[in-house]
Amino acid sequence: MNLRAPLSTAVAIGFGLLVLLGIFIPDLADLRNRILTWAMLLAAMALLLGLLNLFQVHYQRIRAKEKSVYSLVLIVAMVITFALTLLQGSDSASAEWVFNYIVVPIETSLMAVLAISLTLAAARTFQHRTDLMNLVFIGTLLVLLLGAGPLFGMELPYFTGVLSPYINNVLALGAMRGLLMGVALGTITTGVRILIGADRPYGA
């Protein structure tokens, strides 16, 4: 008989309810904070397991000679960074050097690639999607771009002073609030499904 499934479901529901009740019942607040601290410690351990998984996946690729150069670079960089931060601390000069001169430039470059990718994606969207929502998207984008600043040294007062602020402050804000309400409703129902054990992502 598999006892693990009902046990893990009971633990998940029990701790979920305790954390939820801790918000409404002040006497349970301390217990709730303690549970959250445990969860944070577990998350830190899980991060280590995640890094181990990353290491294993790329180690296997090297052994299988499957794009092994990239995997080798990743593993060498990972081991060096891990050793540096472990031996000298995460706020040491060497860790800061790695962050400022390797991590930040690479992520900034990806951000630059993203800017180009998004421009191309927007152009593709104009070509392929011809529904009403896409026309609204294109129209809004054009108005906001025209209202963003002077065009060839010439300001378009109707766009900068009236249309663009109206779209930003009224239409876009209203739509954003509608979307956020939808997200909030989805979050509540998903949370309830976990709390009543209808969803069991822990594999029970």
Next chain:
Amino acid sequence: MMPSPLAILALVVALMLLFSVWKGGKRRTLRNIPALQRLQRSIELSVEDGSRLQVNLGHGGILSTHSAAALAGLTLLQQVAEVAADSDLPPVATSGEGTLMLLAQDTLRSTYRRIGIADQFNLHLAQTTGTTPFAYAAGTLPSVLDRTALSTAMLGEFGPEAGLIADAAHRSEGFSIGGSPSLSTQAVLFAAAHEPLLGEELYAAGAYTKASKMHEASLRTQDVLRWVLILLLLFTAISPLLGGSE
């Protein structure tokens, strides 16, 4: 007077339980969300042509404020695994955080066990591809670009880096669907993904992939609460005009 959060929660639970047992005759159809219908077709096509489906769960863990989005992604992963686990290229899950990776592994392991192919499960089917948003995206790109995964679903907490994954799917002539609770990411996905999921659509994936009756019930609950909110907002806006408020 503001209703208490506990009362709202009780209402949600009651509605979900009610909808899960209510039959409702032939009119029990879900509202039309083209993106999710196309996702369902894409899952079926992946099974038929033996291509891989990749579920990207984002970089938010279960302790983040948007963990529900990743949980919706895990539901999709379970459904995808149920129909495609024994194919030549079983579905894979990527995440940018350790807890999500463990949950994805657990989800896949239990699904494999349930359908009787536990021996085919391996831990590398759920991977952590990077621990910062851009590192995660960069680690996810190769499998999309080399056409190992022809269908890419992004359901979870993503930032603008989701645009890179969606663009890669487009360049490799694959299919991409994406949803995130972040509004700026929804805008990025609207432009970059084949099928963007906006607002609460992200949380409806389980109902469309026929995960369980409770998923359908929670979608109907969302719809009812949405109408209640709309009516409340309208009432709040109109009541001063009618002289009902100071």
